[in-house]
Amino acid sequence: MLTRFLEITRDRINRPLQYYQDICVRCGACMDACHFYAASRNPAHIPAQRMMLVRKALQGERSWLNWYRDADRADGRQVSEIQQAMWECTGCRRCATFCPFDLDTALLVSVGRYALMNEGTGLEAETGHGMILEIGNAEISKGEIIEDLKEFYIEQVKLLEKRVQDEFAPDLQIPVDKKGAEILYVPLVGEHATVPAAKIFHAAGADWTMSLFTATNHSFFVGDMARAKQAARLILDEALRLGVKAIVYPECGHATRTLLSFFENWFGEEIAGIERMNLEPLVASYLEQGKINVRAGAVDTPITYHDPCNLGRNGGFFEEPRSLIRAVASEFRELEPNRALNWCCGGGGGLIAVPEMKETRMQAGNEKAEQIRRTGAKWVVTACENCKTQLGDLNEHYGLGVEIKGVTDLVADALIL
């Protein structure tokens, strides 16, 4: 059992991962940091135990000293535990923040997911993670159809542009496929990821163009880095073809992580001349440099901010979204804890796309729901699409009575032209 899983895991265990497994002293500091374990008390959710399960399975394979060591044969029970340990994780890296050695369970989870996916035991159907693969494949297929679709796509963007002109500014433009533009903005599916950005770029007088693609990269969630790179290549090729100076990613945590942490590694020299950034820090810089102006106190509803794991803990953008919120909202209340110690919403790691995971997500979001309730805020603002969907589901599930918004929604609504 688990032959392929073990083969691939062994193959992909690099030095840091080997080091993580060897150095963990089982101190338990990571235990209560994990929102899954905090809600379930299921040992397979303890971050160190997630690593231990893989380690035991590997040892069971290769050592004749099994009877003496803590090795374990890969039996049915173990398979199901490993499956839980790998899939019921949002890759938030909160555990690593609490670990005295910074051991990064999420890195092993990424390898473990990829290995499980290749095991081909039909686990895809059980965990529903086949859906993540399906979306990842569609993202790559887009590259093959985009030329045929381009004209139709641009026509549709023009219709959207007309609507935004009517409601906001008659001279606003949503350029697509514009050669020589400074910024290539890569949106998400949904007007909410296009319209606020278009308003802000317009107000700032930015020279921008919108991508024909979207920023999400679902292959990344299953640790399939070869396919993740294939999807990212579509964006790089577009940026090179248009000759832009910068690629800007939207309010999407995992996509921003691929852009800021992986593009350089994947594309080296090819990407060297192109700046990469997330929309939040860019908009914060517009405000700081006076390129945009907003109505101070435009929002007087009590408001709180959820740090998306991939933007905050894993990206270092803590103050930029706060500076934008403070500029427009008069009553900002912090979640406790916040910034690097913020609780994950429970929807990351691709779980939002897996319908079978809904109940698990709601359970794992318990800490988040309580944090929000304690603030008494009426609006919860964040800067990641997955977080927005999960927070919306938590709102319903826990009866929080809040509204969920994006940071750029707030800014766009308060712009002074």
Added chain:
Amino acid sequence: MAEYTVESTLDARGLNCPMPVVRTSQEIKKMSVGGVLELLATDPGSVADMIAWCKSTGNELLDRKTEDGVFRFYIRRVN
């Protein structure tokens, strides 16, 4: 409209990413093979996504049209 009957309609307007694809995939799996799904969307991004999804899953995009700013897609379940 061409010669097919719609078995099910899905309104993907206003959904967060990647829900238009997730819901379509779920809905199609509930339908009979050969059945036609009508999908409603308003956002250009979801148009490209849905067409790419049809291509990568082998489902057939029969028709697409725009009415009052709403896009309608007709997708036949192939497998």
